[in-house]
Every structure is written in C-alpha cells, then in structure tokens.
Amino acid sequence: MTNQAFEKVRELMREMEAATAATPEAVEAFRIRYLGTKNVLKPLMGEMRNLTNEEKPAFGQLVNEAKDLAQAKFDALHAATQEQAGAGAGADLDLSAPAEPLPLGSRHPVALTMRRIVAIFERIGFTVAEGPEVEDDWHNFSAMNTPEDHPARDMQDTFYVGEGLPAGPPPPHGGAGAAMLLRTHTSPVQARTMESQQPPIRIIAPGRVYRNETISARSHAQFHQVEGLYVAEKVSFADMKATLLHFAREMYGDQTRIRLRPSYFPFTEPSAEMDIWWGLETEHDHRITKGTGWLEILGCGMVDPQVLSNCGIDPEKYTGYAFGMGIERQAMLLYNITDIRLLFENDVRFLRQFRSVL
Template structure:
C-alpha cells in the first residue's frame, strides 16, 4: 500500500515536469490543477496515516518536492508565455510610427502672476528675498511694531505651532526678547525684518511667498495664500517715491492707462499708511459687484516704514527712511484671469488648470 502511494507521487512529479502550456489560459489551468485550493497534491497528505512510521519522513519530503517542482514549473511557463505575448504584441505595432503626443502641462495661475509681479519690480532694481514659513514671534510681529495686544496676535488669526523655541533651535533665533513662540507666518513682512537685520541700507527687495491665517475658507478668502511685499530703504526716500513706484507697477500690470488712488489707512509697521486702489470701471454687472459700485478696486496696502521698525532692526531712523507695500497674489490673479472663486486655485482641478496652458 505504501509503495503504491509513493509511486503515485512520483508519477505526478513526472506529469508536472512534462507539462506544457502555450497560452495564459493553459498556464492558469496548470496552476489550478497543481497549486490551486483543490489541487491534486493536497489529498496525498491524507495518505500519511497509511505510511509506516519509518517512512513518513521520506513521504513528506517527496510530497514537498512535488509542490516545489509544480511551483518552479508554473514560473517557467508564466515567463515563457509572457515573452511570447510580448513578441506577438510587438509584431502587431509599427514601431516606426510617430508616438502619441505627450500632453503639455501649464503653469499655475498663482505662479504666472507671481512671476509677472517679480519681473516688473526686478526691472526697476528690486531683488527677491526669502525667509522661513515657520517664523518666530519677533520677526513676524514685534520687529514690525505690532503691539502685544494687537488682534493679529490672537489665536483666531494666527496659527501657533509651538510655545517657546522647539528643541535644537538656538535662542538667538528670537531677537531682543520679542517673544519665542513659533507660528506660521501671517505675512512676508518677516522677510523684511530679517533683511533689515542682516543688510545695511540701501535696501530694495521684494519678498514673495506663502502665508497663513486662521480664516474661514470661502470664495474670497483662504487659510493659506500668497503675498508679495516690497521694501525700499535709503537716504531721503519719500512718499512721492513710493507713489511713483506703485503707479509704474499698476500700469505695467493692468495697462498704461491705469489710474490709482491712495486712501489713508493704518498698519502697525508704516506711518503714514495707505490703501492703494486702481480704477476698474463700471462697465458691467461684474464690475459693479467686484468694486461694490464704486469703480475703484483695492489691490494693496502701503506706507512709509515706521521709524520704530527701523530702530528695532538696527537701522538709524535719523539717517534713513523707506517705504513698504504688500499685496495678495491670489487677488491679482483673480483680477488678471477673471477667476471668481479663490478655492479653485488650491483644488488642483485639471479642467481649471488646463485653461492656462497657453499663458506664458
């Protein structure tokens, strides 16, 4: 009885070794027969009870060998049929024919707008400065003359990420005892502070980058957005210099007939301060809605750098004066490309992004 069982296993091994398959279906039939959940090798282990104890080990090794041979044969058959399938597929195609054209990508409207703004200011002598997005309290608020009780410091507007300096950050990272809390920068004015600390006047920079504020996301506002801020510090810089610079920007950005106006405003780091509007017009219902019926559209804040800010950053306010300005890039992009919902710029909808494939 035992010899018959051994012979059955040997016969199955020979059957496996001599098996052939030229199609994927045949290979699958082989797998089901010899390695599937109900394969022909599985019942052999039930014969173990009929094998004498001294031969049980030999029988078990023989059955395992049969399984191994089946697995190796399956892999060989799969490789052979895959190679043949590849050769057949290649024969069906003309490899000399032109390939399918690759779809071209496009720049994001925010990137397009940022590049355009940077280009305008670079042509009149401004250079690009950058800084960290995770900032300390001093550079984001205190250096920019923001009082400790100012609403902008409240949790409802600012994303604080750490109370005190995280491990590994040197204490010198926060200057002049202005606070060591870490936060996501709420404006790129922090880059201005870092530049004034490390560079002697004259300073003429723009600081583009991403900023964060704890705001409700809607069609006109988002918790993350982009800004470009500018700073010019030198001797005898005047408000008239700032107005001329911003008028040049507006006409380069929106057309050489663009008109601007400056309205008194308040910012902690500039004095006097102003909001700058451009004349958008009232030719359509959209114009009425976007300008609230006035025809004027606010695009940025600006002003003369407060002497206290210069003092905070180690610059002599008796010798130097300067102006600063800041604008939201999303607002400029929405105006340039008639985008009605700021959320579209952060959703990565290919249908929206494809509309800018022809914009340089």
C-alpha cells in the same frame, strides 16, 4: 597530467569561441555555464595542486585568459541579441503614422501671477528675498511694531505652533521662549533683511502665508503675498507713489489710474491703501468694486522709524517705503476667477484653462 590540465582549459576556450546564441535564453545559458556561480571554469583552479611550482604561474594566467574570454564572449552575444530585438521591433513601426501627442502640463495661475509681479519689480532694481514660513513672534509681530495687545496676535487670527504660546511680552529678537507661529505675512523677511544688511535695501518678498480665517469664496486660511521694501537716504512718499504707479500700469495696462487712500498699518506711517480704476462697464465691474469703479489691490506706506530702529537701522539717516499685496487677489483679477477656493483644489479641469499661458 600536466598537459591534460592545460589542454582542458584550451578546449573550453575553443568551445567558448565557437559558441553562438540567437535568443536571449541561449545567451543566459552561456552565462550560467561559463560565468555563473557554478561555472565550468571554477573547478580548473583545483588542478593547481597537481602542477609543479614552475607550471603554476602559466596555468593560472591561462585560466584568467579563459575567464576574460568568457566575459567578452558573453558581452558580444548579449549585444548582438539586443540589436536583433531592436531591429525586429523597428520593422513593425509605421513611420508615416502621426506621433502620439505628449500631454502638456500648465502653470498654476498663482505661479503665473507671482512670476509676473516679480518680473516687474526686478526690472526696476528689486531683488527677491526669502525667509522661513515658521517664524518667531519677534520677526512676525514685534519687529514690525505690532502692539502686544493687537488683535492679530490672538489665537483666532494666528496659527501658533509648538510651545511658547503667547503669554506676556515676547523675548526680544526671537530669543529662547519666543512663541513660534506660521507667518501671517511676509513682513518677517523684511525684518530679517534689515537686520542682516545696511541700506540701501531694495527687495521684494514673495511667499506663502497663513491666517486662521474661515474659508470662503473670498478668503482662505493660506494664501500668497508679495511685499516690497526700499530703504535708503531721502526716500519719499512720492518715490513710493511713482513705483506703485509703474507697477499698476505694467500689470494692468498703460492707461491704468490709481488712487491712494489714508489707512493704518502698525509698521508704516503714514499708511495708505492703493486702488486702481476698474470701471463700471459690466455687472461684474459693479459687483467687485461695490459700485464705485475703484478696486483695492495693495497696502503701502512709509516705514515707521521705530521699525527701522528695531532692526538696527538709523531712522535719522534713512527712510523707506513698504508695500504688500495678495497674489491670489491679483490672479483673480487678471483671469476673472470668482472663487479663491479654485486656486487650492487642484481641479485639473480648472488648471487646464491655463495651459497656453506662459
């Protein structure tokens, strides 16, 4: 009986060694017979009860060798059939035929414009700063010196979310009970940066913003901004003008002319709007510049001392300038896009036009 048990295992091993399989179906049949849940090797362990204690270790080792052989043989047969299938498929290929062109995507014009603006400012020492799109009242309005009765705080201009809608003075520094909203500009990033680090600060803050406005060819309820901030000792209005002139010429050409017009923003004093000379050569030029030849592209000004104080920076020691621009506006100028809604509709016919733009 002992010799019969050992011989039965050896016979199965010889059978596995001699096995061949030319098709995946034959390989699967081999797997089921020798490695499946009801394989022929499993009952052999029952022979243990008929063996002496001295014979059991040798028999167990022989059964394990049979299991290892079954797995190795299956792996070899499977690999061989896979190679044959690959060789057969390759034989049908015409290697002289032209390859199928891969469909190429394209960058979105807003992303292209944002990357271009960021690159210009990074080359002169600005770093990118980011912040949350869902903001509290303090960072979005109060820190930026926006009066409590300012129209921008009204529900018709701001998307408020969750609880704590504006009803009375907001708690300082975004404390418990502060109204939460979708940020209306990227200025909160400036506030958070000034709260977390001391000057010198030189950042740009690109990102998506939201305003409760009627969607039309010229305005949208969501859009993108890039805002810049530079705070250090002895920063002047002339420094800001030189920086923005450099930006305009990098963005629109070496001969670009700019002008600064007095304006008002709660967080800067003095404030200005910057125009570039667009020209009056075509009917389109007359239309977008309203016949003046000048086109507004951004707002700017010296950071109000109260804003510096709100954020924990000594206004007696430091000064700074800030600026902000809409990225969609810049994209529409760069690529002659006449309707801002095209930038949000994901129309493939429109986006394909930017396939070759890096």
